[in-house]
Amino acid sequence: MRSMESAPARGVSVLRLEGQRMPHDEEAEIAVLGSILLDPKTALDIARMRLGNIGAKADSSGKRNAFYNPAHQLIFEAVVQAAEANLERPDAITLANLLERNGHLDLVGGRAYLAQLMNSVPTAANIEQYAEIVRQNAMLRALIGAGVDLVDRCFEPVEDVQVLADQIEQEVMSLGTGEGKSSLQTVKDLMKPAIQYIDDLMRGSTGARGLSSGFKTVDKLITGLRPAEMLVLAARPSIGKTALALNIAANLAMSEDNPAPVGFFSLEMPAKLLVIRLICSEARIGLNDIRDGAIPDGKLKEILEAGKKLAAAQIIIDDTGGLNILELRHRARQMKREYDIKALFIDYLQLLQADAGRNASRENQVALMSGSIKALAKELDIPIVVLAQLNRQAEQQGQRPKLGHLRESGAIEQDADVVALLHRNREEQYSTEDSRKGIEAELIIAKNRNGETGLAPLTFLPAYMRFADRSRVADEDVPANAI
Numbered sequence: 001m002r003s004m005e006s007a008p009a010r011g012v013s014v015l016r017l018e019g020q021r022m023p024h025d026e027e028a029e030i031a032v033l034g035s036i037l038l039d040p041k042t043a044l045d046i047a048r049m050r051l052g053n054i055g056a057k058a059d060s061s062g063k064r065n066a067f068y069n070p071a072h073q074l075i076f077e078a079v080v081q082a083a084e085a086n087l088e089r090p091d092a093i094t095l096a097n098l099l100e101r102n103g104h105l106d107l108v109g110g111r112a113y114l115a116q117l118m119n120s121v122p123t124a125a126n127i128e129q130y131a132e133i134v135r136q137n138a139m140l141r142a143l144i145g146a147g148v149d150l151v152d153r154c155f156e157p158v159e160d161v162q163v164l165a166d167q168i169e170q171e172v173m174s175l176g177t178g179e180g181k182s183s184l185q186t187v188k189d190l191m192k193p194a195i196q197y198i199d200d201l202m203r204g205s206t207g208a209r210g211l212s213s214g215f216k217t218v219d220k221l222i223t224g225l226r227p228a229e230m231l232v233l234a235a236r237p238s239i240g241k242t243a244l245a246l247n248i249a250a251n252l253a254m255s256e257d258n259p260a261p262v263g264f265f266s267l268e269m270p271a272k273l274l275v276i277r278l279i280c281s282e283a284r285i286g287l288n289d290i291r292d293g294a295i296p297d298g299k300l301k302e303i304l305e306a307g308k309k310l311a312a313a314q315i316i317i318d319d320t321g322g323l324n325i326l327e328l329r330h331r332a333r334q335m336k337r338e339y340d341i342k343a344l345f346i347d348y349l350q351l352l353q354a355d356a357g358r359n360a361s362r363e364n365q366v367a368l369m370s371g372s373i374k375a376l377a378k379e380l381d382i383p384i385v386v387l388a389q390l391n392r393q394a395e396q397q398g399q400r401p402k403l404g405h406l407r408e409s410g411a412i413e414q415d416a417d418v419v420a421l422l423h424r425n426r427e428e429q430y431s432t433e434d435s436r437k438g439i440e441a442e443l444i445i446a447k448n449r450n451g452e453t454g455l456a457p458l459t460f461l462p463a464y465m466r467f468a469d470r471s472r473v474a475d476e477d478v479p480a481n482a483i
Contacts, residue, residue, distance in 0.1 A: 024068035214251025261314035348387035367411030
């Protein structure tokens, strides 16, 4: 293999790989291939799901192969090729013919070895256990390769150690999720999932429409919060963007049909206050009442019940202030790894720090952060909702906010899949002081890369820090002192 030794002065322990047996299990690899030949339809689907694109060695298609034995790599590749060619049963005979056409039959041991594989297991019932053994060993080999590469890179000149650490963490996490470095896919590879997605949409499948925000008027426009997408929620200060983000996060985490763990980065507000806001929203109790110690009689039970529901939901909050984008990416990966979050919220973009160099303009810093967040959404395969500030022009009398009102808007507008601008009349909360009505608000979908733009009418209940679809707000939802 290779041998590396560091000079004693460096204080690094000696790393030796020479003569070490690389992790692998020959019998498990044989059992996987034998199971596939016995039951191609079921076993191959399981094997491809468990062994897809992991390992340290790439096959001829550019995907990494989980098998250690070169002959087994070629056989598995041929089995996949046969399946993609719609060959219903790639048994030892048809597989031998395919390998022969590819010029690989002699390399794998000929027809006799294929027959031996077919007789290696009595049944394919244990394919999952066999495939898991192969997967575990492939992961170990890939980690060893990554570790050796890490040592080499650490001895090379590095401009920014934190950037290197972020890159290494991303690569190691990609090994954990079974993702290879190659992202090349043909239209043929993507056709089946694309048709399936269209069919799911036509049948009204909730999974195909993304995670529901909890607001029907919003979901109708953006088709839910979809994996790998970056959604920007922007507004002027004190309009309610944090309240709306918390509402959506709570709706996701407390959904009756499909509760989803969510992460929430609060760079401005302490976690304790966020939880108090969540309780107010869920218990329908005024935030001012809690602050003033004037909780109405009979409301304690509702508060405790709301707290119980929220405690059961998985909302993971990080309120560390002054985070830079690399630290945020690291913490987001930790949330994904430990809690398997399905969505992430960042409150808010302009409070993040960028490692773009001392002389970088604010526009360049925001561009770096925006691009990094979009890349993180794709890496974790989850929707990320980023809150952002609008500039002062958005407050001009009688004017709705526009995309151009985003502060440092160029990169944000370009990177985002959806840009939603929260708008309400600031004067209304004073002119309706004695009313039992909520404040009319609207979420303007100003950009929607994969759908239509439009306007979602909402009602804001400031006492509760809560938004609702305008048509769904009843009088009993609003207290007399709500405004």
